[in-house]
Amino acid sequence: MDINTYCAGDFRLERLPNRWQVGRFAALDALGVAHLVTTRQGPDVQQVRHDPAPPGREIAHILGLEHVAFLDQVHGGAVLECARDGLAGAADGLVTAAPGLALLGKSGDCPLVLIADRRRPAVGFAHASWRATVAGITTAVVRRLVDLGCDPADLVACICPSAGPCCYEVGDEVRCAALEQMGPHAAAFFRSPGRPGLAHGSGDMTARTGRLHFDLWRANACVLARAGLACSSIHVAGLCTICRNDLFPSHRREGDAAGRFAAVIGRVAPAR
């Protein structure tokens, strides 16, 4: 498996008639999968907590979907299946086989991974924060889709805009947790920009205080390939929410005042 061969760059931003700016993946459009990623020029979905509230329902309506389900996202490895409207529970992965139901994930820097099947109506998403990624959330969502009858070889996954490898600084405890829970290969997901080529003397201080960058895009792409998805079926938007805070809310940039953007996926019910 070559974790560097995933496709990239098929994510585009467009303007809806209601003036929201949203992103879409060509790979999901090609399958007829209803989906979108909201931006700062759109709703703040922070308030979608216990009931869908207007933004959740409006997004579902725009996509031609009837209902919307979402999670109390808790940065773990648990996945739920749902078939109806509203809060499905506390977890970081959600799957459904119910046409007409929109699954809504919320982010303020964390990668949301949208997954659809080429042959079946099943869809799902993972809220792949660093803790959830290390806890195996993306693999767990694929497994849950397999339980619904999906073949991993038929799955298409799209990693939404999030804190990128350019900006996502973490402490060494995050690298240690990743190595322990994901395995030694996780070392490849970290780099220390300030470290290479430093001379002795004052440079050593920079080396000691240099922070690690965690590449959550690469980590999740690798996890998806290990779970059996074709590398050509793994797509990365490649937009960093910290660099592009003009487009997306970022918790790292804005702190607790940051809003949340949404990534939503579903299958339109056949006409009755």
Ligand SMILES: [Zn+2]
């Ligand atoms: Zn960045």
